[in-house]
Amino acid sequence: MYGYTPSKDEYLKRLRRIEGQVRGLQKMVEDDKYCIDILTQVSAATRALQSVALGLLEDHLGHCVAHAAAEGGEVADAKIREAADAIARLVKS
Amino acid sequence: MYGYTPSKDEYLKRLRRIEGQVRGLQKMVEDDKYCIDILTQVSAATRALQSVALGLLEDHLGHCVAHAAAEGGEVADAKIREAADAIARLVKS
């Protein structure tokens, strides 16, 4: 049971849509579409992935991190450090 | 015939791998994997997409933009503006 569990179906739907976007990108390359039009769709897929990441992160903060923070101590510190590292990876990707 | 045409197969291979990463993300959500582990994989897929975009962009600059620049005039200006807009979308996504 994680923060994203109640919204599992919604995340799966979004990820299936992103899978469709990536397949659409393959079709564009196969059909020799114009580079700039492909780039526009790559940006759209990237933004969709980032939006999934931001959703998962908010669910994680509101659930796992919040529970750990309520307990306090080393467990809380470790969870917060772990979340901060994930945020850094997200910002840099 | 575009800048990416000679590397079409390589782009298709990379996009198929990204499609696999996105399907892997769905499996992680279905199997109730830990949020942070999912986030790490989302960051990896995002970086892979960005890397495809940077490749397409370099091919585009070296081919379509370079040709237009060699012609000069309004065609060149329009191509450069179009490329700059695509770069801005990429930086902001």
Added chain:
Amino acid sequence: MYGYTPSKDEYLKRLRRIEGQVRGLQKMVEDDKYCIDILTQVSAATRALQSVALGLLEDHLGHCVAHAAAEGGEVADAKIREAADAIARLVKS
């Protein structure tokens, strides 16, 4: 008293260094330095700012958000939503 309070001096030092980087950029423009060299320094200043942001965010999660989470209820929800919004702004900037 906030999460960043114990590291105030360190943040001020880093921000003063970034101010110096931005003044250095002005000097490069005034001295007609090569565009790509200016761009390299803009990227360095941007990364330094993002690194300050990631530090402030981790301090915020470990202090303000952790305290609110320990209290629970609506206060916790509001703090987590606020932090998630700040993370989204950071990822998109």
Added chain:
Amino acid sequence: MYGYTPSKDEYLKRLRRIEGQVRGLQKMVEDDKYCIDILTQVSAATRALQSVALGLLEDHLGHCVAHAAAEGGEVADAKIREAADAIARLVKS
């Protein structure tokens, strides 16, 4: 004489404004402002720097890269590779 030369004054004005934003950030830290408010201003300064970078890049493509592309040969290839590297640094920062 570079692509940004005709807009030098405008770039200097924007960079001075960003310097002011970074000094404003120092004042916020000194005055113990709320972390989230500081983060909002860091995001604003980061976006302003990125916008300067995108401007410089477009000027560079329209001037130095276009000239090199018109000449063609190895000089053109080297300029395009250099620009692509700068774009990659920008996207990753």
